Amino acid sequence: MRLKAVRLDEVELPLIEPFETSFGIENRRRFLLVRVESWDGVEGWGECAAAVDPLYSSESVATARWILAERLIPLALRLPAASPESFGRAAERFRGNRMAKAALETALHDNRARREGRSLSRRLGGRRPRVRVGVSVGIQPTVAKLVRRVGRYLDAGYERVKLKVRPGWDSLPVAAVRREYPDLDLWVDANQAYPPSAAGLIRAWAEKFSVAQVEQPFPERSVLAHAALAEGANFRVCLDESVVDAASLEDALLSRAVTSLNVKVARVGGLGPGLSLAGEAARADVPSWVGGMLESGVGRAHNVALASTRPFVLSADLSASDRYYREDLTDPPFVLGRGSTLEVPRGPGTGVEVVERVLRKYRRSSRTFRAG
Template sequence: MQVTSVEAFRVELPLVHEFETSSHRKSSIEHILVRIADADGVVGWGEIASPSDPFYSSETVDTCWLILRRHLAPALLVHTWEEPGDASRAWARIRGHNFAKAGVDMACWDLATRASGVSLASALDGERTSAVAGVSLGIEPTVDDLLTEVSKYVDEGYRRVKLKIAPAWDEEPSRAVRAAFPDLMLQVDANGAYRYDDADHLRSLLALDAYGLLLVEQPFAPGALAAHARLQARLQTPVCLDESIDDLDQLDSAIELGAGKILNIKTSRMGGLTVARRAHDAATAAGWQVWSGGMHEFGIGRAANVALASLPGFSLPGDLSGSDKYYARDIVDPPIRAHDGEVPVPYDRPGLGHEVDEEFVRSLASETFVLTAN
């Protein structure tokens, strides 16, 4: 297969509710959408779901735009491949920049599966007909505000809630939500805000064992695998790694060290569907549980995450809520929706299973570029 054109769009959508983590608060999301086409006019779409600021990772929308235009798109245009998993060989020499790579890899999978008339989930060897959806809730001004948000999504049928935590915002919200919803699947995510050598931080993390959590996600900095291993040895609640694992070598090290028991597999963080599927296989073979995380994706990236979550090892609810939780209007049709806490996997439609509203995307784009094969 040969890609003959690569087009990119910088698109920003307002959030229906502001979202705060341990590092910052945001009211809108800007992502890069990637449109590729082959000589027959078949089109595939991908989404570069990097943050705008370098708080979650060193990548930003600006760095991804540069890497896509200067390196990834030109490399793809001169590369031929048979299977979508082989497309990534085009950028094998480029180190890092996983968010940028993920959008291109996703577009290649969408293009290939549309050309062959099969669903993305089928091509990935998915089995599940639906993915159990959870919601991720940010830090709120008060505990009462948080309880209002939790109640809203529980009433909508969501079975799992993830709370963002930070030092001094951890035990109290966990205790309050558990008391109000004793049977709710509940987990917390620190985004690396704690330090093992801080006695108060460690005490707060160990105290979380009291609240029956599914997991404690990424308590320490990404590179602190040894610290995660020491915490896991003392914590009954499973430690889940997110930012710490963006390639298979890091996953191998984490497994060897016992740095956790659960892996949050984000297509964007791992560099695309190709690597994310391999991470699923490696983690489950080692006895780790896995689930599908998210980066506030628009419909393109969200559809890819749903397809990935159809793989058999995804036994825990993912951050796969309907797009209406975040955006009043999404960029795909049909929109992605959760029903009774589950998002259906569209095996009956080719590719991502959702059509991109291209006119809407073009109207929103603040910047675009097109590169074509010579």
């Protein structure tokens, strides 16, 4: 079915607490939301995870707004049958800009599942009623504060913790958390902060403190450095930023640089690409899991649907709504349940509804595009 209109909103949601990674500190999240409407009046929502500054990837709110407004939305409005697949194929001629593409692709997935009266999870082939999740803990001002923070998340019911690390904030905090919680499933993520020459030191503290998984320690292009770290390691080497498409995954698999794959809907351009990359990894016996970009309830709902599908066997970085935002854009909220899980919504589409009152409160701008 053709699209009747697409709305592009810019939103700024305050975070409950600042989130610090090796890239910097975030106090609030500014992002774009896409709302598509087909001719039968059914809506569909997608979120663009690009941040104000191009730190995680080369995309930003400004570049995503430009390509969405000037190229991708007009393209989607012209499609005789707007589906996630037809949009994905048509958008291929524009290089990169995967976060912007993902915003529209996911909105089209939501729209189609709603029109069919099916949950997005089922539409993607998902069978799990609940998905296992963990919590990602940012860099803290002191080690003592970090240990207390981890303790609070464990008390809340999270069973897996990922620590953000960087040079100068690694072996000491990791040792302290391990000492306090000897049985914890402990992962770390460096967001590319180390040079390949640091491999020996990383291996030493990761093995000493039984870290289960080391994520993206080296720059995104340094695939062979990750392969060297993975060789003989007793922890998984996870790639995040390095894998953006089928070709980069193939290189990583062939060079054995990846023993765990973080799939972010935003980074790979949508749910379709995410499913296919995870399937490819699974065929090479590499487990996948769904990563997060501090999404609001809109993006989180897409992530939860993806995590309910078969190739995603490790716990996702998808915490409950109250981990990030005092007031989220969607209802009902995601609540942490038994066994460190989130329930997969069963209603049509993502199964969550955008609360327009909350959206209007935090919206900075809004523009509607109509089919000609």
